[in-house]
Amino acid sequence: MGNETKRTTIYDIAVLAQASPSAVSAVLNGSWQKRRLSKSLAERVLRIAEQEGYAVNAQASLLRRERSHIIGMIVPKYDNRYFGHIAEQFEAMARDRNLFPVVTCTQRDPELEFEAAKELVSYQAECLISTGATDPDRISAFCKASGVQSINLDLPGTLAPSVISDNYSAARDLTHLIMDRCASDLGWTGPLRFVGGRREDHNTSARIAGFEAAHADRGIAIPEDHIMAQGYSAQTARLLLDDFTPDGPTGLFVNSTISLEGVVQWHAGLGEARTFVRYGCFDFDPFGSFLPGNVGMVEQDVGQMLKRAFELIGVKTGAKEATLVPCRLVKF
Amino acid sequence: MGNETKRTTIYDIAVLAQASPSAVSAVLNGSWQKRRLSKSLAERVLRIAEQEGYAVNAQASLLRRERSHIIGMIVPKYDNRYFGHIAEQFEAMARDRNLFPVVTCTQRDPELEFEAAKELVSYQAECLISTGATDPDRISAFCKASGVQSINLDLPGTLAPSVISDNYSAARDLTHLIMDRCASDLGWTGPLRFVGGRREDHNTSARIAGFEAAHADRGIAIPEDHIMAQGYSAQTARLLLDDFTPDGPTGLFVNSTISLEGVVQWHAGLGEARTFVRYGCFDFDPFGSFLPGNVGMVEQDVGQMLKRAFELIGVKTGAKEATLVPCRLVKF
DNA sequence: ATTCGATGCTCAATCGATTGAGCAAACTTG
DNA sequence: CAAGTTTGCTCAATCGATTGAGCATCGAAT
Structure with missing residues (x-):
């Protein structure tokens, strides 16, 4: 893979801007005012970062930060109106809430489902939504062990709250x-x-x-x-x-x-x-x-289902029963 | 978000297994044989990791490793057979090649498209596939500056190779x-x-x-x-x-x-x-x-298009012309 | 002239896993 | 039994960004 140009880091920019890496970091993540850095420094750093095509290293950043803001979802398929809608709306709603959505498609394969869930936990997802999972409880159990919240969508489980159609x-x-x-x-x-x-x-x-x-x-x-x-x-x-x-x-x-x-x-x-x-x-x-x-x-009312699911995020409910969302009957 | 149980780390396991963190790391990432660790240590560590529900911290791991194995894709929509298929097959093909796919949906919004591309680059994606992007060249330019390969799919661009339907x-x-x-x-x-x-x-x-x-x-x-x-x-x-x-x-x-x-x-x-x-x-x-x-x-022949796109990954072609993939005409 | 609070910035520890280097013990070999 | 090899493991630096603590400098107040 392209190794020619090493990615620009805050250290590179620090040298160019004649400032410390901490200052550069603060400018780039927007906390410079709180850290009382001068506007002129901020502008200088931003200009150089732009020129150098700087992109923060999310791995390094997330490693240090306490919250990842990542929220994961597994879906069985995309090539299907229902699940396609779910994935798409989920991403939009997550972004609205300043979360970073990561969706992955598991082809209705129970093994892949579990592997994908583990991967999302590895990426420090704060919450995992299992959509139409064949074995949601296995995933919930794993999440619980890692201290990650899990929510079932479309199909209910017994170890985590579920949101399903009526x-x-x-x-x-x-x-x-x-x-x-x-x-x-x-x-x-x-x-x-x-x-x-x-x-x-x-x-x-x-x-x-x-x-x-x-x-x-x-x-x-x-x-x-x-x-x-x-x-x-x-x-x-x-x-x-x-x-x-x-x-x-x-x-x-x-x-x-x-x-x-x-x-x-x-x-x-x-x-x-x-x-x-x-x-x-x-x-x-x-x-x-x-x-x-x-x-x-x-x-099925995808909007409502996701709305309910998002309401559950970050909430510690003992309740494991399923929320039933009414469907719309379209008559021709 | 669930803060009760701090995630288990290799250091926790090292204490429990009475071994060094390096040994634990080697066992958990499979390099223990190469590092001449004993089978008994390996088994002990694996058992404890299982018990503790250990999941590697991908951020920490990726930060140190030189390759991320992440491959990104942006698509305009999921709730559409064509793009749904693309996303789904892309994920499957990426997994087959031992890559970690991250797909994100940009709602045909040029700004979101670019933001999403930046995010994927931040996550150290090794290659980014822009599907049906409204402004693929803007994304390619950014990728190039960060040393990340980019490929256009479905719609052509002039700064990166493209794979499109005929x-x-x-x-x-x-x-x-x-x-x-x-x-x-x-x-x-x-x-x-x-x-x-x-x-x-x-x-x-x-x-x-x-x-x-x-x-x-x-x-x-x-x-x-x-x-x-x-x-x-x-x-x-x-x-x-x-x-x-x-x-x-x-x-x-x-x-x-x-x-x-x-x-x-x-x-x-x-x-x-x-x-x-x-x-x-x-x-x-x-x-x-x-x-x-x-x-x-x-x-449109999604399979062939993706096959071509994957062939381009990791290959440094000067060629920026588009590859045309024939479509199938279905007569009723 | 001394004290005090802003102001503007830097230091250095830290997140968790990886990895080249290195060390001691056990085992071979001549 | 000395020298060399293999086995099994640990040390410590490192990846890049974040952040609490701290250090000058400067103007204002006493």
Whole structure:
């Protein structure tokens, strides 16, 4: 790597400005007034620093300072509207609060998740937000041992406070919406199918509970095979549905935009039967409203979730329960 | 912030293990064999480190080491398939190469872009990749002054090597595809409209050039008002199109998925005329193929672009020209 | 003329890990 | 058994910035 030009340090500038390194340091970090340095010295140092293209060595600076102002986040993926939004807003909100955000993407790999968490702790992050982590408690335990605060987002854990969507209520509402539309558009009342996700997942199971509650509200029984939660991928959704060619009106509850891709592929291949299908999706996509048959989507309130998460930062709560954030149901 | 438990250091462990800090350091960073420390000492230290939840202080470590292994990237947005993919793949590829990736999102704000670049340099990044930067040269100049390598991605600069999509060729191909479909589906041959982006942008202007070339290939003149490149947002696209109600067959070249949202909204509101419209989009979205009227999309080859970018890392090329990476045209 | 408080700056210890140099003990070799 | 080698470990300087303490100088007040 480029070794030609050694990075300029305060010592280099001190020589050029005929001042002491301490004075240079004070000028460059803005504490010169407090340290009663003259304006003329400050200006001289700043001019030279500019000329030399000086950039503080964050490692040296952070080593000495007591607070790092670094705040870390791990997310499973970026290439997904929901997590992309989370990462982006997190960075913006952190900057607003004068914190330095470091986000890292862990590809839904539990090992990488933990490694990344350790790395962020090594970088002296003051707080670590684990988003959609498969094993948030392992991370929380490690953070606690290092005296670093941790907060769970999107998926709850038991060792640190969690901020998650109110999956149950939103799923119940979405289910009702789909059933309403099946009734009004197709004149059909019957059990919907639940497609996508994994039963073991906290979020999926809460959504299934909401899905079941809505059916119970209407006194409709759900056949065992209507809950198809064997995985997230578009592939999986399509394969599960390939066996199913509706012989009459039907409705589907789709458990993520990823699964939705598979559902829409299946739907497009249905031919005439296509017009007798209605579905809704738990997750938002701007193109969702243009997909034929789609009656609505649940948009998780990323802004509120992060707001709550930031409120928890630096606060020592004994409370480890999850905060539920309501979702927005978008009807098409 | 949590100050209760001071972080464990090698000195703490040295006391517990009855060894010197140097020995502890060597064990923990894996150089103990080279330094001829005994296996028993190593095991003792590792056990204690584990118990104490030790995490190295990266700041202290990096301050002393000569290489940081940190590699930085700035991206304008995450909540967008293209940039999301870039960030995600970048992180994965960096890890594969034993580098520590730090990505930061700059919201298309030129000031923030530069600030973020400075911060990454402060963190001793060995190389900085500026993705879609509005002013890449300003960043390159700063990097050069600090002896840090910089590489431009997605948008070219003149002070550092650039890796960008072959916008011209892909736009030309996409334009031909749309015109072909207009001819075959609608029996119509005429100039398309170009919607979205900004003329001043390098990418948009290259795409307009390709768009014009395809028209020239067919001897079709483009009326001035058919190039509508006054901004990226969905809003802008919709407002521009609101004045336009096609009285016959038409075709559109849409310059990003963001603009596509606006186009699709407009399209959905057209009523019967809707069936006489065909469009294609420069950018990929998995739901694109389900949008009525959409005949194809250009998918930029993120994998190849990053591969090229990584090949440039650590290489001292005088060459500042841009590498063009071909795109994939997806036909529906 | 002495005392006092500003003013403007420098000294030197420090943060935690790394690393070249060096030292003692144990072990080989002739 | 002396000389040389290997083994196992420690010392102390160092990376670059920060910061409490301290030291002159100067003008004002007594």
